[in-house]
Amino acid sequence: MNIPKYDKENRPNTSERSDMCHSNIKKMPADSTSTHPNNFKVPLPPPRPLQTNNKVNDKDETGAAAAAQGAATTTENKKQEWALSDFDLGRPLGKGKFGNVYLAREKKSHYVVALKVLFKSQILDSDIEHQVRREVEIQCRLRHPNILRMYGYFHDEKRIYLILEYAKHGALYMLLKERGRLDEKTAAIYIRDLSKALIYCHSKKVIHRDIKPENLLIGHNYELKIADFGWSVHSPSSRRMTLCGTLDYLSPEMIEGKPHSYAIDIWSLGVLCYELLVGLPPFEAKDSHQTYRKIKYVIVKYPDYVSALARDLMGKLLVIEPENRLPLTSVLQHPWIKQNAPEGVPPPLLNSESTAK
Numbered sequence: 001m002n003i004p005k006y007d008k009e010n011r012p013n014t015s016e017r018s019d020m021c022h023s024n025i026k027k028m029p030a031d032s033t034s035t036h037p038n039n040f041k042v043p044l045p046p047p048r049p050l051q052t053n054n055k056v057n058d059k060d061e062t063g064a065a066a067a068a069q070g071a072a073t074t075t076e077n078k079k080q081e082w083a084l085s086d087f088d089l090g091r092p093l094g095k096g097k098f099g100n101v102y103l104a105r106e107k108k109s110h111y112v113v114a115l116k117v118l119f120k121s122q123i124l125d126s127d128i129e130h131q132v133r134r135e136v137e138i139q140c141r142l143r144h145p146n147i148l149r150m151y152g153y154f155h156d157e158k159r160i161y162l163i164l165e166y167a168k169h170g171a172l173y174m175l176l177k178e179r180g181r182l183d184e185k186t187a188a189i190y191i192r193d194l195s196k197a198l199i200y201c202h203s204k205k206v207i208h209r210d211i212k213p214e215n216l217l218i219g220h221n222y223e224l225k226i227a228d229f230g231w232s233v234h235s236p237s238s239r240r241m242t243l244c245g246t247l248d249y250l251s252p253e254m255i256e257g258k259p260h261s262y263a264i265d266i267w268s269l270g271v272l273c274y275e276l277l278v279g280l281p282p283f284e285a286k287d288s289h290q291t292y293r294k295i296k297y298v299i300v301k302y303p304d305y306v307s308a309l310a311r312d313l314m315g316k317l318l319v320i321e322p323e324n325r326l327p328l329t330s331v332l333q334h335p336w337i338k339q340n341a342p343e344g345v346p347p348p349l350l351n352s353e354s355t356a357k
Helices: 063-072 120-125 129-139 172-179 184-203 263-278 288-296 308-317 335-340
Strands: 019-022 087-095 099-106 112-119 150-155 159-165 216-218 224-226 243-246
Touching: 087 112, 099 159, 112 120, 120 129, 120 159, 129 150, 172 216, 184 224, 184 263, 184 308, 184 335, 263 308, 308 335
Parallel strands: none
Antiparallel strands: 019 243, 087 099, 099 112, 112 159, 150 159, 216 224
């Protein structure tokens, strides 16, 4: 079907979609957060999940699980810690504010991973030690096919190394930037799988709080992977006060400084659905004040090519009152999902036929 799409250059630059976070967490005392890198507190390391005699490559989807299971049953491996010498480093995959990500291969198993390298001094200078610790502690415990796996981590005097699953096709943001927008079937599949991943997170008392295309990666078979848990929180009480996330994706309760809970992820799901289908976030405006106003009053304009069923789903997700947003389990049963993304249908290979024209 030949339908119009936004020009690639009209997509907002990722630098303009920076995180906003005003935390009520007090800065730790100087004696525990000295700028000396050795004082960076790193959680205790988990077992070494990749240590195995089986050779695994980046195309073997079961390799990581097999390696992890093998290591979990090996007492000797549980006592070992990772080191940089365990890996062959490859090309850079990305660059961030606090470090870089590299393609790497674990020497013994030959398993290909992404190695995220963070600089302790920069983390301490920016006063986000608690955020990095939280990211590590949460992501290491999550096991879901649509959540990027963190296999382990280690550190030296100056750096922290996160051993992550390698997502071959990079960030969903870049895919959208290249293709403009996605067709409804592909978008529905990604919304379906993201809903499943969020249901899993919420069952583990984890609120992601920063769902957006930049934080979603595309795996070897074009499957969706939640990647960045930097603003996530383990929240058994389910009520939080910290304002964080990206402006375009902030929920009404967050911009008004009200307590928030798991429903903010449901709101973000609706924003993402719109951006996948249209190519731009629904509340984008010339300045932040207009964006805030659009979010507060849920002012959304749907292009003509967005189907009635898709509009219905987004209308039930983008609701001012958090308690009235469509539950994630009901998202999976929505007619738009059932029609375009039946259970078991995988994401298509994203070629010219599976993207909007």
